Amino acid sequence: MNKNIIIASTSTLHGGDYLEYLLPELRLHFKHCKKILFIPFARPGGISHEEYTAKVATAFAKINIKVKGIHEFEDFSTAVSNAEGIFTGGGNTFLLVSQLYKNKIMTILAETVKRGTPYLGTSAGSNICGLTMQTTNDMPIIYPPSFITLGLVPFNLNPHYLDPDTTSTHMGETREARITEFHAFNNVPVLGLREGSWLEVKGDQTTLKGTLQARLFMPNQTPVEIESGTDLSYLK
Amino acid sequence: MNKNIIIASTSTLHGGDYLEYLLPELRLHFKHCKKILFIPFARPGGISHEEYTAKVATAFAKINIKVKGIHEFEDFSTAVSNAEGIFTGGGNTFLLVSQLYKNKIMTILAETVKRGTPYLGTSAGSNICGLTMQTTNDMPIIYPPSFITLGLVPFNLNPHYLDPDTTSTHMGETREARITEFHAFNNVPVLGLREGSWLEVKGDQTTLKGTLQARLFMPNQTPVEIESGTDLSYLK
Incomplete structure (x- = not known):
C-alpha cells in the first residue's frame, strides 16, 4: 500500500500558533497539493464548520496551500476520493465519528488514504486512524453508530498522552489506568x-x-517507552 | 417520590481509606439495612467482581453492614428489587452501563431507587444517576447499547470535577471545555x-x-459556583 500519513498528537504546542510546529513537515507532506480537503466535523469547543475551516486555511496559507471544507461540497464521497490531500482536525472524537458515519464517508475515507492520498490527522483526526476510537480522551457528547474507525494503522492511538502527575491529589484515573482498563477488554x-x-x-x-518518546501499551505487558525514529511496523 | 440517594463524586479522598470520609453519612443513610446489594460492574482497573465486592465489604464492615455482590445472585432483577439498600461503585462508566443493559436491570434499578430503596453511587455509580452518561470522564472501552442512564435526577453529573490547571502547558481540553462541547449538542x-x-x-x-462548592453548567450560560447546602430541586 502507498500510504502517506501524518498522525499528530496535537495541532498546537503550548505558546505556538495553530499547526506552527508541523508546518515544515506539512510543506513536504503536501508538496504535490495545491489545495487540500479539510474535514471539520470534530468542531472543537463547538465552533462551526465555517469558522474551523477559516482557521485551518490561515495556517495552510503560510505554505501556499488552499483549503476547502468538506461541508462546501454537494457530494462528500466524491470530495474525499478526488482530494489532492486530506486533513481531519481535532475536537470531539464522538462527534467526528458520528458525522463520518452519518455522511457515509468512513469507508471511502479509509480506502482513499490507503490508496495514497496524503492525509494529516491531529488529535481527534489522529484517533480515527486507529482500529477503533476507544482510546480517545473525549466526552461522549453524541452516540455514534460504532466505535470502529479507519484502521490506517493496526493499533489504537491515545493523542495528548499525559504522564501521571505524581504531585496530584486528584483521585480520578490516570491516563495509564484508563488504558489498562481498555486492555482488560x-x-x-x-x-x-x-x-x-x-x-x-x-x-x-x-x-x-518529533523529539519526544512515545509510550506503548501492549495487552498484559508493562508499558514501554519508544524512542523517536523507531520503526513501529512490527506492531500488529 | 420517596427517593433516598447519595450521589458522591468519589469513593476515596487523597490519603484516606476507601469510603472513609463518607462512613458517618452512610451509617445514617443505610440505618435500616443489615445487608446491601453491591453492583461491581464498573470494575476499576479491571479488577474482578469478587475482588471489588470484598473491598466494599471491608469498608461497610466498619459500620456493621454486610455486602453481597449482584453477581452472586441467580436472578439479578429480583436481587435489585428485593435489596434493602444498593451501592454502585466506580470504575468505567461505559462498562457499567453496558452491563446494566446486558443484564436487563437498568429499568428495574431506576424503579427500585425511585420507590425509596436507599442508593449510594460513587464516581461511575454516580454518573448513571443522571439522565445520560454523556458527561463521564471515562474511556469508551466497550460500546454500550445506549448512553441513557437511570435519570434519578433531572440533570447530568460530572464526578471528579477538576478545575483548569492554570500552570499547565498541556493542550488537551479542560473539563470545562469538554462540558461546553456537550452543551453544543x-x-x-x-x-x-x-x-x-x-x-x-x-x-x-x-x-x-460536603465542604466544597460544586460547578453548575447550564446550556448557553456562564458556569456558576453552587454553595454547599444549596437545594438544587429547581433544576429541570
Whole structure:
C-alpha cells in the first residue's frame, strides 16, 4: 500500500500558533497539493464548520496551500476520493465519528488514504486512524453508530498522552489506568503520543517523529517507552 | 417520590481509606439495612467482581453492614428489587452501563431507587444517576447499547470535577471545555462535583453536601459556583 500519513498528537504546542510546529513537515507532506480537503466535523469547543475551516486555511496559507471544507461540497464521497490531500482536525472524537458515519464517508475515507492520498490527522483526526476510537480522551457528547474507525494503522492511538502527575491529589484515573482498563477488554496495542510527537506512515513503514518518546501499551505487558525514529511496523 | 440517594463524586479522598470520609453519612443513610446489594460492574482497573465486592465489604464492615455482590445472585432483577439498600461503585462508566443493559436491570434499578430503596453511587455509580452518561470522564472501552442512564435526577453529573490547571502547558481540553462541547449538542444541565462533595436526594429535595462548592453548567450560560447546602430541586 502507498500510504502517506501524518498522525499528530496535537495541532498546537503550548505558546505556538495553530499547526506552527508541523508546518515544515506539512510543506513536504503536501508538496504535490495545491489545495487540500479539510474535514471539520470534530468542531472543537463547538465552533462551526465555517469558522474551523477559516482557521485551518490561515495556517495552510503560510505554505501556499488552499483549503476547502468538506461541508462546501454537494457530494462528500466524491470530495474525499478526488482530494489532492486530506486533513481531519481535532475536537470531539464522538462527534467526528458520528458525522463520518452519518455522511457515509468512513469507508471511502479509509480506502482513499490507503490508496495514497496524503492525509494529516491531529488529535481527534489522529484517533480515527486507529482500529477503533476507544482510546480517545473525549466526552461522549453524541452516540455514534460504532466505535470502529479507519484502521490506517493496526493499533489504537491515545493523542495528548499525559504522564501521571505524581504531585496530584486528584483521585480520578490516570491516563495509564484508563488504558489498562481498555486492555482488560481489548487486545489492541495502544500508542500514547505526547504533544509534539507524530507518526509518519509511508507505505508499510510507521516511524515515530518529533523529539519526544512515545509510550506503548501492549495487552498484559508493562508499558514501554519508544524512542523517536523507531520503526513501529512490527506492531500488529 | 420517596427517593433516598447519595450521589458522591468519589469513593476515596487523597490519603484516606476507601469510603472513609463518607462512613458517618452512610451509617445514617443505610440505618435500616443489615445487608446491601453491591453492583461491581464498573470494575476499576479491571479488577474482578469478587475482588471489588470484598473491598466494599471491608469498608461497610466498619459500620456493621454486610455486602453481597449482584453477581452472586441467580436472578439479578429480583436481587435489585428485593435489596434493602444498593451501592454502585466506580470504575468505567461505559462498562457499567453496558452491563446494566446486558443484564436487563437498568429499568428495574431506576424503579427500585425511585420507590425509596436507599442508593449510594460513587464516581461511575454516580454518573448513571443522571439522565445520560454523556458527561463521564471515562474511556469508551466497550460500546454500550445506549448512553441513557437511570435519570434519578433531572440533570447530568460530572464526578471528579477538576478545575483548569492554570500552570499547565498541556493542550488537551479542560473539563470545562469538554462540558461546553456537550452543551453544543445537548441542553441538559451538568453538575461538576468536586472530590469530597456529594448530593443528597431525599424525596423531591436535592442538596449539595460536603465542604466544597460544586460547578453548575447550564446550556448557553456562564458556569456558576453552587454553595454547599444549596437545594438544587429547581433544576429541570
